């Protein structure tokens with residue numbers, strides 16, 4: 001895949017993004033990590049999912065679940081009687097946190113790799129101090145995870161880019177949980193006097209149905225992709241789905257610019273940290289001319305936003321990464337690592 005895809009994209013990419021080291025590394029990473037990009041081991045691996053995320057009952061999994069997702073020699077199972085045989089066992093954090101699931105520590109076969117899985121931020125993750133020296137690998141949105149699972153990705157575009165949706169309004173924000181202590185709320189309050197922002201979502205009693213969200217926000221020039229908390233690499237569907245996939249320009253509040261540049265080209269978003277004040281940010285957004293505005297969509301000529309991954313895809317990815325994962329690694333201080 002690397003050999004096929006890179007030449008197709010590399011020339012035009014360089015032409016418009018200059019000699020950006022970030023872009024080059026990012027492109028390399030994109031193809032390196034693409035599903036199915038690394039050879040799976042020949043022996044069939046069994047991944048036991050001890051507790052399915054956010055579910056009382058696990059879904060029915062077919063024996064060829066991973067094969068259908070492009071990962072060969074990989075069986076996902078939720079059958080706990082396979083504990084002794086599994087090549088790795090994955091635990092989703094939320095159910096461990098609530099006590100709905102427990103670690104089978106007494107039955108753990110010696111040397112069996114255990115995977116800690118979560119896509120939540122440290123602000124919504126509790127009880128990690130109980131897991132000292134338990135897990136070998138981490139599956140999360142953190143880029144230094146053993147199994148890196150961002151909330152979205154860019155992938156090479158198949159056909160011509162769709163036109164940028166027609167714009168009639170300035171800035172939209174969708175927010176359900178609005179609390180004065182949140183940085184995003186403080187920033188919104190500073191921004192609002194200088195920029196017309198339409199606020200949707202539960203917090204403003206203007207909820208948008210799932211199918212209405214994209215067409216609604218697509219009419220805005222900018223989308224406030226403000227994360228609810230600011231943590232290392234924590235970039236969610238607010239950025240990928242609500243902004244990039246909708247065809248609007250994300251104005252981001254989250255981790256530093258470099259974290260975003262590891263995911264998308266540097267000129268695909270506006271970062272609030274680039275401005276000294278909310279007033280300056282508002283002036284920049286309002287004063288932007290049409291050619292400058294269009295430049296934020298250049299990535300769309302070559303890339304599209306990949307569909308949100310399912311938990312099946314995420315867990316099958318453990319097989320893809322398996323041959324490369326460190327066998328003797330243990331997270332002695334998972335809490336310290338995650339909160340760093």
Ligand SMILES: *[C@@H]1O[C@H](CO)[C@@H](O)[C@H](O)[C@H]1NC(C)=O
Pocket residue numbers: 079080081082
């Ligand atoms: C779980 O695995 C055991 C051992 O292979 C098997 O006997 C049992 O039928 C399986 N249970 C289900 C629900 O598939």
Ligand SMILES: *[C@@H]1O[C@H](CO)[C@@H](O)[C@H](O)[C@H]1NC(C)=O
Pocket residue numbers: 289290291292
């Ligand atoms: C649009 O804005 C950019 C950046 O400020 C500037 O370089 C460019 O000359 C402007 N283009 C037009 C047509 O005004």
